[in-house]
Amino acid sequence: MAKAGKAADSAAKGGKLPPAKELLQYYRDMLLIRRFEEKAGQLYGMGLIGGFCHLYIGQEAVVVGLQACAKLGDAVITSYRDHGHMLATGMDPKGVMAELTGRAGGYSKGKGGSMHMFSREKHFYGGHGIVGAQVPLGTGLAFAQKYNKTDNVTFCYFGDGSANQGQVYESFNMAELWKLPVIYVIENNQYAMGTAINRSSAQPALHKRGESFGVVGRQVDGMSVVAVKEAGEEAVAHCRAGKGPIILEMMTYRYRGHSMSDPAKYRSKDEVTKMRAEHDPIDQVRALLLGNKMVDEDALKAIDKEVKDIVQQAADFAQESPEPDASELWTDVYVEA
Amino acid sequence: MSIEILMPALSPTMTEGKLAKWHKTEGDAVKAGDIIAEIETDKATMEFEAVDEGVLEKILVAEGTEGVAVNTPIASLRGDDEKPGTSSEKSAVPAKKAEAPKAEAPKAEAKADKAVESAVTAVKTPAPELKDPAIPEGTQFVSMTVREAIREGMSEEMRRDPKVFLMGEEVAEYQGAYKISQGMLDEFGPDRVIDTPITEQGFAGLGVGAAFGGLRPIIEFMTFNFSMQAIDQIVNSAAKTLYMSGGQMGCPIVFRGPNGAAARVAAQHSQDYAAWYSHIPGLKVVAPYSAADFKGLIKAAIRDPNPVIFLENEILYGRSFEVPKLDDYVVPIGKARIAREGKDVTLVGYSIAVGHALAAAEKLAEEGIEAEVIDLRTIRPMDHDTIIQSVQKTNRIVTVEEGFPQSGIGAEIAAVMMEKAFDYLDAPVTRVHGKDVPMPYAANLEKLALVSVPEIVAAAKAVCYRK
Numbered sequence: 001m002a003k004a005g006k007a008a009d010s011a012a013k014g015g016k017l018p019p020a021k022e023l024l025q026y027y028r029d030m031l032l033i034r035r036f037e038e039k040a041g042q043l044y045g046m047g048l049i050g051g052f053c054h055l056y057i058g059q060e061a062v063v064v065g066l067q068a069c070a071k072l073g074d075a076v077i078t079s080y081r082d083h084g085h086m087l088a089t090g091m092d093p094k095g096v097m098a099e100l101t102g103r104a105g106g107y108s109k110g111k112g113g114s115m116h117m118f119s120r121e122k123h124f125y126g127g128h129g130i131v132g133a134q135v136p137l138g139t140g141l142a143f144a145q146k147y148n149k150t151d152n153v154t155f156c157y158f159g160d161g162s163a164n165q166g167q168v169y170e171s172f173n174m175a176e177l178w179k180l181p182v183i184y185v186i187e188n189n190q191y192a193m194g195t196a197i198n199r200s201s202a203q204p205a206l207h208k209r210g211e212s213f214g215v216v217g218r219q220v221d222g223m224s225v226v227a228v229k230e231a232g233e234e235a236v237a238h239c240r241a242g243k244g245p246i247i248l249e250m251m252t253y254r255y256r257g258h259s260m261s262d263p264a265k266y267r268s269k270d271e272v273t274k275m276r277a278e279h280d281p282i283d284q285v286r287a288l289l290l291g292n293k294m295v296d297e298d299a300l301k302a303i304d305k306e307v308k309d310i311v312q313q314a315a316d317f318a319q320e321s322p323e324p325d326a327s328e329l330w331t332d333v334y335v336e337a
Numbered sequence: 338m339s340i341e342i343l344m345p346a347l348s349p350t351m352t353e354g355k356l357a358k359w360h361k362t363e364g365d366a367v368k369a370g371d372i373i374a375e376i377e378t379d380k381a382t383m384e385f386e387a388v389d390e391g392v393l394e395k396i397l398v399a400e401g402t403e404g405v406a407v408n409t410p411i412a413s414l415r416g417d418d419e420k421p422g423t424s425s426e427k428s429a430v431p432a433k434k435a436e437a438p439k440a441e442a443p444k445a446e447a448k449a450d451k452a453v454e455s456a457v458t459a460v461k462t463p464a465p466e467l468k469d470p471a472i473p474e475g476t477q478f479v480s481m482t483v484r485e486a487i488r489e490g491m492s493e494e495m496r497r498d499p500k501v502f503l504m505g506e507e508v509a510e511y512q513g514a515y516k517i518s519q520g521m522l523d524e525f526g527p528d529r530v531i532d533t534p535i536t537e538q539g540f541a542g543l544g545v546g547a548a549f550g551g552l553r554p555i556i557e558f559m560t561f562n563f564s565m566q567a568i569d570q571i572v573n574s575a576a577k578t579l580y581m582s583g584g585q586m587g588c589p590i591v592f593r594g595p596n597g598a599a600a601r602v603a604a605q606h607s608q609d610y611a612a613w614y615s616h617i618p619g620l621k622v623v624a625p626y627s628a629a630d631f632k633g634l635i636k637a638a639i640r641d642p643n644p645v646i647f648l649e650n651e652i653l654y655g656r657s658f659e660v661p662k663l664d665d666y667v668v669p670i671g672k673a674r675i676a677r678e679g680k681d682v683t684l685v686g687y688s689i690a691v692g693h694a695l696a697a698a699e700k701l702a703e704e705g706i707e708a709e710v711i712d713l714r715t716i717r718p719m720d721h722d723t724i725i726q727s728v729q730k731t732n733r734i735v736t737v738e739e740g741f742p743q744s745g746i747g748a749e750i751a752a753v754m755m756e757k758a759f760d761y762l763d764a765p766v767t768r769v770h771g772k773d774v775p776m777p778y779a780a781n782l783e784k785l786a787l788v789s790v791p792e793i794v795a796a797a798k799a800v801c802y803r804k
């Protein structure tokens with residue numbers, strides 16, 4: 001991965017070291033996602049979570065860095081690899097975990113599961129299982145934001161594999177044509193299931209994919225939350241200023257298999273180990289905080305403990321919450337007029 | 338404090354697996370994320386990572402043990418608590434003391450405390466009767482999974498005809514998302530077994546064009562849910578062009594992949610599209626149940642000069658049936674099969690619903706009702722004659738399908754019965770089907786949404802006017 005550098009390097013290069021408070025917040029938010037996902041994997045292995053379950057481990061910096069640029073009313077929409085996005089928009093870990101176990105206390109009352117969760121309150125618009133579908137949807141959210149004369153923006157996330165969907169380019173064209181405030185965040189974790197990007201993409205530099213429509217694109221080290229935040233600020237400013245859409249290609253990496261049943265034979269163990277050892281987004285922030293003597297170990301330990309407790313409470317809630325009532329089978333098919 | 342390590346579930350449909358290899362031995366230190374064992378299912382070999390930290394105290398299930406049920410304790414770990422940054426808390430399922438299963442008697446009892454098996458995977462798939470004029474007296478049979486049967490059928494046709502190729506997502510290097518095409522890249526090479534980008538509309542349309550150009554494409558959809566992105570090309574280009582060209586432009590193509598509900602994958606990944614494609618003149622629609630029919634019909638579909646929608650079922654992939662050992666076993670499109678003979682009531686279904694109907698027939702037999710089960714095998718063109726002949730005998734019919742009721746296959750059969758068999762009916766045609774709601778994720782709701790054996794039994798009794 002060309003762009004990912006060590007945290008110390010990138011902070012040194014950029015010269016701008018964020019204040020301790022900000023870094024601590026990133027550390028906490030990313031750790032919450034990581035621990036939450038580890039717990040979800042564990043509950044899956046125990047048969048408490050079923051179906052598909054796509055973990056976000058390794059990619060935490062992307063959504064945490066971008067949510068740090070968001071303001072109230074900004075919308076988020078993504079694919080099925082969505083637990084991290086929900087936590088980052090401030091959705092309650094208990095409600096998310098209970099949806100994973102299919103219980104009444106889940107965000108969709110147990111009816112949606114891992115891939116389909118939503119929160120109007122937090123402006124999180126899902127959770128979509130069909131590859132590419134969220135891209136026109138996110139463009140439509142931005143259309144509504146502009147129509148309603150807000151200065152809000154939409155963060156529309158999709159993967160490197162999804163970037164080959166035709167509807168993505170239909171969206172780019174409309175968004176640029178109508179100057180819609182949408183940030184297309186391509187989470188380039190370099191694989192779509194078992195397909196490495198160079199086996200599926202004639203133009204693997206995904207940030208260039210908007211060029212023929214005039215959509216600006218940037219490639220960003222998605223393992224560095226500091227770099228993500230910086231790029232996010234520029235993108236948000238671009239959109240709020242009415243300049244139309246922008247593409248952020250986040251160079252990132254998923255540590256786990258595509259979903260739970262992926263034997264991951266398409267990449268070497270060394271590749272994964274190296275990425276974890278040299279580019280881990282959480283370790284990078286930890287190194288910045290400790291290396292620059294901004295905090296001591298104890299401060300981080302306190303956060304570790306806090307996060308661990310939150311996740312344990314979520315897991316407990318997700319197992320104690322009852323199954324949805326049988327009558328729920330028939331509700332929510334239509335809005336009662 | 339000792340922590341039990343349980344046999345993990347590694348995929349939506351896994352209920353048991355083989356403990357293929359231990360990577361750690363008793364006394365080894367284990368860190369969260371360490372690979373401790375390899376587990377083999379019928380789909381794949383997976384590495385199993387530790388979620389807890391400690392010392393591997395005791396291995397409870399020996400390596401090489403087959404059929405280890407999910408949630409069986411396989412080892413115990415002595416935790417050394419409170420290391421920062423690791424999840425070292427105890428597994429949330431309370432550890433019960435379990436007997437160490439012996440390697441010779443490996444069917445370990447699972448701890449089903451809270452874990453829920455999907456109603457989908459719990460489905461029974463009884464063997465149908467295999468009467469077929471194409472199977473000569475004295476033919477040998479081999480037991481084969483549906484997965485193997487489809488693979489064999491495709492491979493035989495690819496050996497026969499160099500114009501046949503297979504294209505789809507993950508069909509080549511990954512060996513198929515559901516391992517249908519395992520080994521085919523090796524045999525046929527990358528020119529004929531082709532991985533695509535995730536562009537269903539694109540590669541379905543490309544396939545139609547290639548068929549116009551003289552090739553015989555097999556286009557795999559990872560699941561038929563994703564064929565919705567391609568349905569325009571299937572309906573408007575593949576199905577209609579022969580007619581629009583006054584008979585010049587035939588389109589010999591097979592669109593295939595799993596259809597219908599898999600286990601706990603929720604609304605966007607659990608739908609039966611049989612009725613959708615069945616609506617379209619110019620398409621043939623095939624949805625077999627047994628491995629023999631999967632093999633014989635995939636071969637017929639590939640040879641057919643028309644576009645064929647070949648609907649498979651993820652749950653059936655791993656089920657085994659007897660398949661005739663013949664060099665070239667082809668089952669004609671458009672012919673239903675009597676899967677079980679009976680005289681009191683006709684149950685008619687396709688795909689996995691045939692399994693439900695056969696299971697219901699067993700139950701009904703216990704109560705003295707002899708149900709005749711018809712496996713439609715082809716949805717379009719539909720074999721009306723076989724259904725009518727059965728109804729002439731039983732005077733009662735219940736349709737069974739996983740799909741939604743409105744404009745469904747049951748609705749179609751009911752209309753045909755009205756038009757062609759009204760005088761033979763002693764009771765109204767009754768439909769049993771998936772509930773008229775998107776598929777819910779929660780295990781209890783999913784079970785309610787799916788068509789079930791008790792519902793079929795109740796419907797059959799109702800048309801027999803039996804309590």
Ligand SMILES: Cc1ncc(C[n+]2csc(CCOP(=O)(O)OP(=O)(O)O)c2C)c(N)n1
Nearest residue numbers: 081129130131159160161162191192193563
């Ligand atoms: C239209 C469609 N085709 C296929 C799939 C099956 N599928 C689910 S995820 C996936 C890979 C997507 O990869 P990418 O966009 O890179 O996202 P990532 O999983 O890496 O986050 C595929 C092929 C699907 N859900 N929808």
Ligand SMILES: [Mg+2]
Nearest residue numbers: 159160191192
């Ligand atoms: Mg990807």
